Amino acid sequence: MHHDKRGLPQTAASAEAMTAFDATVEAYLAFELQTGDRLKETLTLDPAMPLAHCLKGCFLLLFAKRNLAKRATKALADARAAGAGAGLTPREAQHLAGLEAWLGGDLQAAAACWDAILVEHPQDIVALKLAQYLHFYLGDAPAMRRSVTRPLPAWSEDLPGYGYVLGLKAFALEECGYYAGAEAIGRDAVARNPRDIWAAHAVAHVMEMQDRAEEGSKWIDGLEPAWSGCNNFAYHVYWHRCLFLLDQGDTAAVLRHYDGKVRADLSEEYLDISNAVALLWRLEQRGVDVGARWDELAEKATRLGEDHMLIFADAHYLMALAATRRDKQAEALLDSLEDFARGQGTQEAVARDVGLPLGRAILAYGQGRYDDAVLALQPCRAKLNRLGGSHAQRDLFEQMMIDAAIKAGKIEIARTLLLERAETRRDNAWNHAMLVAAERTLTPN
Structure with a gap:
């Protein structure tokens, strides 16, 4: 021993x-x-x-x-x-x-x-880290916060790994909406250890949710040199930088970062693919020509789409297939998901309650059946947290529903969703632009 x-x-x-x-x-x-x-x-x-x-x-x-x-x-x-x-x-x-x-x-x-x-x-840092990961993909932010809050009194600056625990705490607070505390603790963690990319990422999440795009870009730029030995999680933080750049309207820079950072090695890791899918959809929704970038994502989605280890990943695979009008492959993925949903595990339940209606909405959106997309999304919208992922990641599906509602002519629904989103994203540039568009449709000249 x-x-x-x-x-x-x-x-x-x-x-x-x-x-x-x-x-x-x-x-x-x-x-x-x-x-x-x-x-x-x-x-x-x-x-x-x-x-x-x-x-x-x-x-x-x-x-x-x-x-x-x-x-x-x-x-x-x-x-x-x-x-x-x-x-x-x-x-x-x-x-x-x-x-x-x-x-x-x-x-x-x-x-x-x-x-x-x-x-x-309480000082078992592996248990702390694994518990946070699982609560995160269970979509249970309060449990994530409780999980790291309970052991924290047993920690002190003298214990190795204390800074990493602060990073876990910062992210849990951010996902629960405690932005001031999350930022303060996250910055403290990074000051103790600039290599702590999880803590840096927690602060980036705060800035994303508060629409502090310019500040967020500078935050990531200043810390990037410390992550030279980091694995593909760095691509996710670069995804955050792309979101900041997108909010600043610099779509050319987003495409450069997409090619040079986010999809630098064209990996098959689910998080890397999810990052890429979410960026390409946002770019196209803003009218940006993304060229053939969808194709490699769709090819990987065809190979990986029947794993069903995380329904969060499945939803993004479906988006890649829908974006490239690979309807046959998308239908096959949905059929596979329906079979999987008959099982008894955690992800099987998520597939039944969220994954299948969301998947049908994604396919309908890709086919231009915007009415159907809105109808499919409405019943599961309140359950999207069960996919796991962060507020920033799941916001993709909120945006898709809003965009589908506008394109379907359901302007009152779109306006209601936008006003609701504005409660937490008051300074969000995309929200303002979409709300102006909806108001103009409701009150034409």
């Missing part, structure tokens, strides 16, 4: 292996490209470390790809076998239970496992 850098006991073969595990966790918190290599090093030093195998399973599930689930299942089996040989602490056993629940499709149960760890071990 050894102890991690925060003093928690852990089954490990040597102090060297424990140090390597700590480095893996640090890399994970910093979204480093080297995270996988750090984990491989840990397992080379200690092939029977239960938590290292468990973390491997969690990392594989974070990719949200069906073909990696089998490898995650093996990682869980390896963790159990290692635990059978060396013994497991109750904390380690609870980590394994979280991975098992996640693999079984019960995201609520998995989040509950990591939250339970934090009751007795």
